[in-house]
Structures are given as structure tokens and as C-alpha cells.
Amino acid sequence: MSKYRQALPQADGRLFLSDGGMETALIFLQGVDLPQFAAFVLLESESGRAELVRYYEKFLPIARDRGVGFLLDTATWRASLDWGRSLGFDADRLTAVNIAAVELIAGLRGRWETPTTPIVLNGAIGPRGDGYKAGRMDVAEARDYHAFQVGIFAGTQVDMVSAITMNTVNEAVGIALAAKAADVPCVVSFTVETDGKLVDGTTLRAAIEATEEATGASPAYYMVNCAHPTHFEQALERDEAWVGRIRGIRANASAKSHSELDDSDTLDIGDIVGLSGHYKALTSAFPSMRVLGGCCGTDHRHLAAIGEAVAPN
Template sequence: MTKYRYDLPQRRGGLFLTDGGMETTLIFHHGIELPHFAAFVLLDSEAGRRQLKQYYESYLAIARDHGTGFVLDSPTWRANPDWGAKLGYDAAALRSINIRAIEFLNELRANWERPNMNCVVSGAIGPRGDGYKAGNMDASEAEAYHAAQIGAFAEAGADMVTAYTLTGISEAIGIARAAKAQGIPVVISFTVETDARLVKGETLREAIEAVDRETQNAPEYFLINCAHPTHFERALEAGEAWVKRIHGVRANASAKSHRELDESEVLDCGDPSDLGRRYADLRRAFPGMRILGGCCGTDHRHAAAICEACVAPRALSA
């Protein structure tokens, strides 16, 4: 049953941690095979659920120890029709796995949430295509395409949905409209190239303003993910209305381009301490950025470094 859908605590203030690069961590650090980069398949076995639980709990412990809230994103980035079909999941199987993903997170929340540690359950949505390439859907097609997954999250009791690694404005608009139609809060997270632009060349400003304009400001807020801070930090302008709509970052560990990462056979974990310092710099310049986590190449070490750089010492001793 939903807990925060009508009053998301991260909108009221305070820092909220997320997990890091789930798929890269499970594959490169734990040796787990994830066909088509799909972590949701782990929910279909006892061993897989145990691996996911251990993964999430490594981050929840960091949030607990640093006195932050936590946004629990489901392992469902690939659980949409096109990717599901490649993995042998039809519409009914996808609906079931998306519902079970939220139930799994609700169980985790029941065990970990504390009065000073709000845990928000979010259904994670990925793009229809590849997270590094441009899609071709218009907004209406995207709304219809993503509606079933969003509906499953809403039915299962998710507090919100978050669409990650979106490379196109139209897909973002469609997702926002689909969530609005089903009465569940939605967050849109764009990924950018090394020049701080989307794959087709739009600026972050153009993307955010277009989504807000075409959806009557439907998203609760926006995030940036799957890009290193050096790729986008200079494109942000303090005091600009569109920048105030960005409430968090889930950056890559590596400063390499998406093409370089896609072609690499080894994981570039970057420098956790440097990433933490960059997050602290972003927080000082843009205090509204309060949802902090990681994407490709990041793990619990990066999350800890982010907390150590961004959480006031007095919070640690509270």
C-alpha cells in the first residue's frame, strides 16, 4: 500500500540517497549475468532476490549511518514490452514482475525505515530503446507504450515513478502524461552527452522547459543521470527557473563518453572521493539538489563518499 504518494517527503527538504549503478555493480563486482542488462529477472528466483536485497541494503546502511532519507528505485529499468519480449516476458509476465518489484521494495522499507529516515518507493522506468541512443517515438506513442508499466507500479502501491536515462523529449512527455493520467507522481531524468546536450542536440534547458510546457508541469522534478558532473555542471546557471526544477543527480563514475563506455570491456569506477567533492560543489551552488546517487560504474563506495562530502558533520552525530 502506498505511503507517500500524496506527500513525497523529498519535496519537503532534507537529503535523500539513492543506490548507484545497479547493473554494472551486479555484473562487474558480483559476477551476476544480466541478459540485456536487465536486473528485474533476478526477482524470479530466491537466489536473485537475495542478491538484490544485499545490494539495496548496502546503500540503506549508508543512508542510516549518515541520517539521510532514501529513494528505493525498483530494478525494472528494462521491464517494458520491447526489452521484455527479448527476455521471454509477455504482457502478463511483465505486469507481474513490475508488481512484485514494488512489493519487494515495500518489504525492504518495512525493515529499514526509521522516524529520521524516510524511504520512498519508486517504480523505475527505462527508455523504450537504448539509454545512449535517440528514440523515434512521438509523445502519444510513448504515453501508450509506457502506460502498462506505470499502471502496474500504481496498482502495487509505489509512491512515485521515475524515468531514467531518457534521451528524447517526446518520450519524456509521453511518460509524464501517462503517469499524470494514472494519478501517480512522476520524475523525469535525462542523460546528456559530454557537451551537456541530449543525443539529438537539445539543451537540458530546452528539454525541461518543453516537458513542463507540454504536460502542464506534470513532473514533480527532474534529475540528471548517466553522465559525469564534468559533462553538465557548466551548463547549469544558478537562479534560472529551469535549473530549479532539477532536484538531484545520479552521475556516472567515469568521465568517459557514452561511446567510450559502451565499447569498454572493463568497468571504470573513477574516483569516489572526487565524485563526492563534485556533488558537494553542486549542492553549494544549487541547494535544491537533494536527491543524490549514482549510475554506471558507481557502487556503495561512491555513495559513502557522496554522503561524507555532502552531509553536515552534526547530522552524523545526531
């Protein structure tokens, strides 16, 4: 049974931190092999689950020590049907790893949650295709495809689901509608290119407003992830209603473009202090942004700096 599904604590404006770039940290910092960039494969072994716990427990103390909430993601960004099949996982095996992912973070909540650090369990759902290349699904196809993973999460302890690294409106709408049908709170997180637009040229404003219209404004809120703040800061406008619906940021460490990151075989951790400064400026200019984490290239060092910048002791 979920704990916060009926009333997400981050909705009342309190500050929440999250983790960083799970896959990049596991590969480059922990030396874990992730085929197809898929962390869910670790859930099938004791050693793999231990690596995930090792990863998560670098972040949880940061939130607890600062007395802020924590949004705890499942390791399931690629645990959907197409990605699963490419790695030899049928539907039953995928169902099992999605459930195992929830059980793992539920156990962590049991050990780390305090009255001042509520921990929200978030079912992470990634794009059907590549996070950096525009998909071609219509809304109905996206809804039906992602209903598989949403349906699994609906039957677990997760408090919400998140559509992460969305690069088309249709896929974002499809996931939001699947979550709405399953009566699970949903967050939509778009990714943008260096010009602040989705890869197909859609502006961030147009993407959010179109999703709002197509879903009856059903998403709990919106986020931006997998882009450096310098890529999307210029797209934001103060006192605009659509910007007020953006409640979180999970930025990349690097200011490089998606294509540059795709071509790189080394990890660019960027400027940690500089990144935390961008977060401080964004949260000051846009007070609705209260859920702060990282994406590719970020780790616990980045989150510690962000925490210090936005919630100094």
C-alpha cells in the same frame, strides 16, 4: 496502498540518498549475469532476489547512519514490453515481475525505515530503446507504450515513478503524461552527452522547459543521470527557474563518453573522492539538488563518500 504518494517527503527539501549503478554493480561486483542489462530477470528466483537484497543493503545503512532519507528504486529499468519480449517475457509475466519488484523493496522499507530515514518507493522506468541512442517515438506513442508499466505501478505500493535515462523530450513527456493520467507522481531524469546536451542536440534547458510546457509542469521534479558531472555542470545556470526544477543527480562514476563506455568490457569506477567533491560543489551552488545517487560504475563506496561530503556527521 502507497505511503507517500500524496506528499513526497523529499519535496520539503530534506536530503535523500539513493543507490548507485545497479546493473553495473550486479554484473561486475556481484558476478551476476544480466541478459540485455536487465536486472528484472532476477525477480523470478529466490537466488536472484537474494542478489538484489544484497545489493540494496549495501546502500540503506549509509542513509540510516547519516539520518537522511532514501529513494529506493525497483529493479525494473528494462521491465517494459519491448525489452521483455526480447527476453521471452509476455505481458503477464512482465506484470508479475514489476509487481514482485515493488514487493521486494516494500519489504526492505519495512526493515530499514526509521523516523529520520523515510524510504520512498520509486518505480523505475527506462527508455524503450537504448539509453545512449535517441528514440524516435512521438509523444502519443511514448505515452501509450509506457502506460503499461505506469499502470502496473499505480496499483502497487510505489510512492512515485521515475523516467530514468531519458534522451528525447518526446519519451519523457509521454511517461509524464501516462503518470499524470494514472495520478502517480513522476520524476523525469535526462541523460546528456559530454557537451551537456541530449544525444539529439537538445540542450538540458530546452528539454526541461519543453517537458514543462507539454505536461503543464506535472513532473514532481527533474534529475540528471548517467553522465559525469563534468558533462553537465557547464549547462547549469544559477538563479534560473529551470535549474530550480532539477532536484537530483545520479552521475556516472566515469568521465568517459557514452560511446567509450559502450565499447568497454571493464568497469571504470572513476575517482570516488573527486566525484563526491563534484556533488558537494553542485549542492552548494544549487541548493535545490537534494536527491543524490549514482549511475553506471558507482556502488556503495561512491555513495558513502557522497554522503560524507554533503552530510558529514
